[in-house]
Amino acid sequence: MKFLPISFLILALAAATALAYDPDPLQDICLTMRNYNMDFSSYAVFVNGKFCKDPKQTTADDFLFMGLRKPGNTSNPLGSQVTQAFVDQFPGLNTLGISMARIDFAPGGLNPPHTHPRGTELLVVVEGTLLVGFVMSNQLNNTLFTKVLYKGDVFVFPIGLIHFQLNIGNTYTLAFSGLSSQNSGVITIAKAVFGATPPISPEVLTKAFQVDKKVVDYLEAQFWYDNN
Structure with a gap:
């Protein structure tokens, strides 16, 4: 024993x-x-x-990777810009199991709900204020965990779970994230569902979201901006 x-x-x-x-x-x-x-x-x-x-x-x-030096362009519908330092941008990361990203937010800027299917994300706020959160799986009743982060605060988003960041302050916000994969992947939920190519069957979406087809048609007609 x-x-x-x-x-x-x-x-x-x-x-x-x-x-x-x-x-x-x-x-x-x-x-x-x-x-x-x-x-x-x-x-x-x-x-x-x-x-x-x-x-x-x-x-x-x-x-050496110098791509995170300059602020990202936040003049877009989301008011945010993610600058990736994944293996495709930074070849030196190959096989090392890590990567980074810089996230710039205009006031009110949003990094919309998304997932990283292959990596956990550790986010640190360098400047400004962020409302962040992630949603647990169906098994745990889709519980939402959310916090307001200030300069110097660190928050972790577990691998594969839907999460988001929103600048709730009146000033520019800057954050950096580290990920536990050289290529963690990004799936932006709204863009993936309503901007798929070719489109997902309306019958699937109307039943899944329990809405009229007009709502689905409207959402599919939108321009789903990619801030990565």
Whole structure:
């Protein structure tokens, strides 16, 4: 019986490893190619959809991303802009299981309800005030957890759950988020449902939302802006 706690620990560690979403690195680095017109002869390893650069050709610039320096353009219907530092923008992240984003908000700006199917998000407010929240799954009665965040506050959005951020202040707000995947993905709920290509059957949407087809037609006719 004295070995049971150790056995449970080993099983827990094995389960945690089995449930990992991004592949564990098999080498120190696997920098993706920036130029897909380059000669493939010097690239040998193909990992999770990305060709790896020869480590011997690596420079310090491969580990640098300057895309988060400038504020995003919030002059759009949502009043927000997400600037991603995912593996597609930052090749040095490949196989490392992390990424970042900068989120700029005009007063009243919204990062609309969305999910990250492959990553948990940790958000920190650098400037301004945000109302944030996420919704639990059907199993837990779709409970909403929401808080008002101020400068320096940190909030976590569990992987796969619908969440949002709204600037409730009268001034510009800036936040940064870290994600537990090199490519966490983004599914904006309204855009995915009413802006799908080709459109989802009206019969499906009228029954799902319990509304008249005119409402569905109206929503499908809207321009669903993508702030990513």
